[in-house]
Amino acid sequence: MQTLYDKLWDQHLVHTESNAPDSMALLYIDRHLVHEVTSPQAFESLKLAGRKPWRVNSILAVADHNVPTSGRDFGINDPVSRLQVDTLDKNCDELGITEFKMRDVRQGIVHVIGPEQGATLPGMTVVCGDSHTSTHGAFACLAFGIGTSEVEHVLATQCLLTSKSKTMRIAVEGKLGLGVTAKDIALAIIGRIGTAGGTGYAIEFTGDAIRSLSMEGRMTLCNMAIEAGARAGMIAVDDTTIEYIKGRPFAPQGGLWEQAVAYWRTLHSDTDAVFDKTVSLEAAGIRPQVTWGTSPEMVTTIDGCVPDPAGVTDQGKRQNIEQALKYMGLQPNTPIQSIALDKIFIGSCTNSRIEDLRAAAKVIKGRRVASTIKLALVVPGSGLVKQQAEQEGLDKIFTAAGFEWREPGCSMCLAMNDDRLSKGERCASTSNRNFEGRQGPGGRTHLVSPVMAAAAAVAGHFVDVNELDAPRMP
Amino acid sequence: MKHWSVPHSKYLIMDKFQIVTGIVVPLDRANVDTDAIIPKQFLKSIKRTGFGQNLFDEWRYLDHGEPGMDASQRQLNPDFVLNQPRYQSARILLARDNFGCGSSREHAPWALQDYGFKVIIAPSFADIFFNNCFKIGLLPIVLNGNILDQLFREVNETEGYTLTVDLQEQVLTTPAGERVEFSVDTFRKHCLLNGLDDIGLTLQHADKIREFEQKRRKQQPWLFV
Ligand code: SF4
Numbered sequence: 114m115q116t117l118y119d120k121l122w123d124q125h126l127v128h129t130e131s132n133a134p135d136s137m138a139l140l141y142i143d144r145h146l147v148h149e150v151t152s153p154q155a156f157e158s159l160k161l162a163g164r165k166p167w168r169v170n171s172i173l174a175v176a177d178h179n180v181p182t183s184g185r186d187f188g189i190n191d192p193v194s195r196l197q198v199d200t201l202d203k204n205c206d207e208l209g210i211t212e213f214k215m216r217d218v219r220q221g222i223v224h225v226i227g228p229e230q231g232a233t234l235p236g237m238t239v240v241c242g243d244s245h246t247s248t249h250g251a252f253a254c255l256a257f258g259i260g261t262s263e264v265e266h267v268l269a270t271q272c273l274l275t276s277k278s279k280t281m282r283i284a285v286e287g288k289l290g291l292g293v294t295a296k297d298i299a300l301a302i303i304g305r306i307g308t309a310g311g312t313g314y315a316i317e318f319t320g321d322a323i324r325s326l327s328m329e330g331r332m333t334l335c336n337m338a339i340e341a342g343a344r345a346g347m348i349a350v351d352d353t354t355i356e357y358i359k360g361r362p363f364a365p366q367g368g369l370w371e372q373a374v375a376y377w378r379t380l381h382s383d384t385d386a387v388f389d390k391t392v393s394l395e396a397a398g399i400r401p402q403v404t405w406g407t408s409p410e411m412v413t414t415i416d417g418c419v420p421d422p423a424g425v426t427d428q429g430k431r432q433n434i435e436q437a438l439k440y441m442g443l444q445p446n447t448p449i450q451s452i453a454l455d456k457i458f459i460g461s462c463t464n465s466r467i468e469d470l471r472a473a474a475k476v477i478k479g480r481r482v483a484s485t486i487k488l489a490l491v492v493p494g495s496g497l498v499k500q501q502a503e504q505e506g507l508d509k510i511f512t513a514a515g516f517e518w519r520e521p522g523c524s525m526c527l528a529m530n531d532d533r534l535s536k537g538e539r540c541a542s543t544s545n546r547n548f549e550g551r552q553g554p555g556g557r558t559h560l561v562s563p564v565m566a567a568a569a570a571v572a573g574h575f576v577d578v579n580e581l582d583a584p585r586m587p
Numbered sequence: 588m589k590h591w592s593v594p595h596s597k598y599l600i601m602d603k604f605q606i607v608t609g610i611v612v613p614l615d616r617a618n619v620d621t622d623a624i625i626p627k628q629f630l631k632s633i634k635r636t637g638f639g640q641n642l643f644d645e646w647r648y649l650d651h652g653e654p655g656m657d658a659s660q661r662q663l664n665p666d667f668v669l670n671q672p673r674y675q676s677a678r679i680l681l682a683r684d685n686f687g688c689g690s691s692r693e694h695a696p697w698a699l700q701d702y703g704f705k706v707i708i709a710p711s712f713a714d715i716f717f718n719n720c721f722k723i724g725l726l727p728i729v730l731n732g733n734i735l736d737q738l739f740r741e742v743n744e745t746e747g748y749t750l751t752v753d754l755q756e757q758v759l760t761t762p763a764g765e766r767v768e769f770s771v772d773t774f775r776k777h778c779l780l781n782g783l784d785d786i787g788l789t790l791q792h793a794d795k796i797r798e799f800e801q802k803r804r805k806q807q808p809w810l811f812v
Pocket of ligand 1: 177178222224461462463522523526544545
């Protein structure tokens with residue numbers, strides 16, 4: 114009786130020297146996603162060693178981290194960023210790799226475009242030189258981030274040299290409350306098990322609260338598995354999965370579709386499968402989450418307060434909290450709802466899909482961004498998400514409220530392009546990391562869901578989206 | 588590990604990991620993430636080298652660093668542990684839980700190595716970072732919290748404190764002669780000791796990979812269109 118992880122592992126196992134639990138094994142890779150930041154050195158060494166990619170059509174490339182989100186027609190200003198993007202273009206052209214270039218409408222964040230194109234399919238092993246590759250596990254894939262040496266290894270051999278993880282099941286049962294989203298589930302889990310809680314594990318999310326999530330929500334959740342320390346997060350295939358994939362450009366068609374679906378339906382843990390660890394959460398108990406510190410585990414609910422390190426006995430933990438509060442410029446016991454913001458960022462591979470934008474727009478509609486907010490940004494996850502949103506008129510809702518509506522990319526999630534926080538600025542962000550300096554040197558990040566970011570934009574401070582009483586214009 | 592253990596000059600790529608004796612520097616902070624190890628503005632480089640001067644950039648310097656700046660002209664943060672005179676030319680980094688969490692950037696181990704580190708010791712590491720270290724010949728060692736507390740104490744108390752790390756024997760030795768054993772995966776140890784290129788080793792299995800691929804093509808043809 115197998116877990117989903119075991120099934121995926123066995124399906125891809127090419128070679129192993131021993132059956133010892135932690136022994137290294139060669140795992141076949143079906144899909145290799147590539148972006149500009151972690152690939153140039155891999156392509157260079159590959160070339161120096163006189164090697165070629167093993168299977169070019171397994172690779173899909175896109176530039177996302179460095180691309181500007183405005184004024185694209187003028188190209189990339191920063192010469193160093195430009196060189197990195199040009200290098201990717203050149204490598205892909207030379208080797209015949211499919212790449213969505215900056216002006217292609219299909220361009221976007223690598224973890225948004227893979228599923229959007231149907232390039233991520235159930236049962237695949239998916240790798241990318243990017244830790245948030247865990248996102249693709251939403252499709253019952255074994256998907257994880259790898260380093261640049263491993264990017265080169267997969268290019269050259271179509272295999273990854275790795276060892277088996279332990280398995281963890283996180284069951285979320287019941288029904289989510291109003292205004293509570295997949296992002297809140299993810300943050301609540303991380304708050305519970307910690308950022309190292311999943312280290313060494315592959316997590317499978319189960320339970321009716323998970324099954325009732327859309328694919329977008331499932332991607333948000335699996336995306337954050339890495340923030341819980343797990344290399345991979347995954348969710349079993351069901352009708353929602355299959356519905357989402359149907360008709361996408363890279364998805365199988367006709368007879369192959371039927372054949373694929375029959376196989377995909379087997380991609381779930383057997384009922385009596387045994388996990389190394391199980392964690393259970395009640396969906397009804399999850400409140401909208403807001404992080405207050407410099408690690409995603411430093412999180413509380415919208416009704417909560419910033420913690421007081423004085424009450425913490427463990428010296429290491431106390432120091433961590435003190436350091437975080439100093440960096441974040443927060444006083445102990447401050448109610449979360451009284452924290453005022455400077456900037457709002459709706460975007461990133463966690464929360465920039467159409468459903469995220471629809472949810473945020475619903476909160477924003479007919480309202481105005483508070484006058485104290487210096488900048489409120491919406492950065493769609495891909496050109497196609499942007500197009501779809503514009504067809505639905507969401508861009509108008511955002512811009513009428515005072516948001517800026519940008520071109521797709523990673524943007525202020527990590528501030529490698531021009532979108533960033535200045536020193537001391539405080540941001541409600543739908544991204545995944547609140548590390549020191551992540552959104553710009555000295556910038557202060559609070560992670561929230563898209564609806565909570567939208568509500569904060571209107572109120573100027575954090576507020577429970579269900580209690581936002583700002584009037585709407587007709 | 589019979590198939591993987593054929594040392595052949597063709598597969599030698601990294602420097603062989605020799606016994607390391609070096610100054611130890613204590614970084615007493617949990618959850619040190621890869622953004623802290625090497626901030627993103629330096630990831631724009633398309634090279635593998637030169638990251639050492641920007642290791643821990645935001646903690647190490649008082650001014651904000653950008654690529655292309657001359658590090659010798661920048662103002663060091665005297666409070667940051669790496670800048671203290673007693674820890675200059677350190678080769679071994681002592682760290683706390685969940686070291687290297689965050690992004691998969693190999694630039695983080697590159698920066699540590701480029702700075703001069705050969706060994707990182709912590710009670711736990713993030714998975715991807717841990718993996719990446721081995722790939723470039725940097726040795727991450729997991730030690731339990733109590734021993735680590737002891738090492739932190741000793742380093743703080745003793746100027747010029749060094750450790751000797753013997754990978755072959757899997758043991759570290761303190762200045763007082765105390766021996767602490769550590770574990771390491773057999774295959775990874777073998778690669779480090781011999782400086783082996785695992786791509787070359789994997790390609791020894793090329794036939795097996797091809798065979799696997801053909802079988803897969805038959806069973807799941809939609810993956811190959
Ligand atoms: S959006 Fe952020 S987390 Fe996602 S791939 Fe881009 S930089 Fe990484």
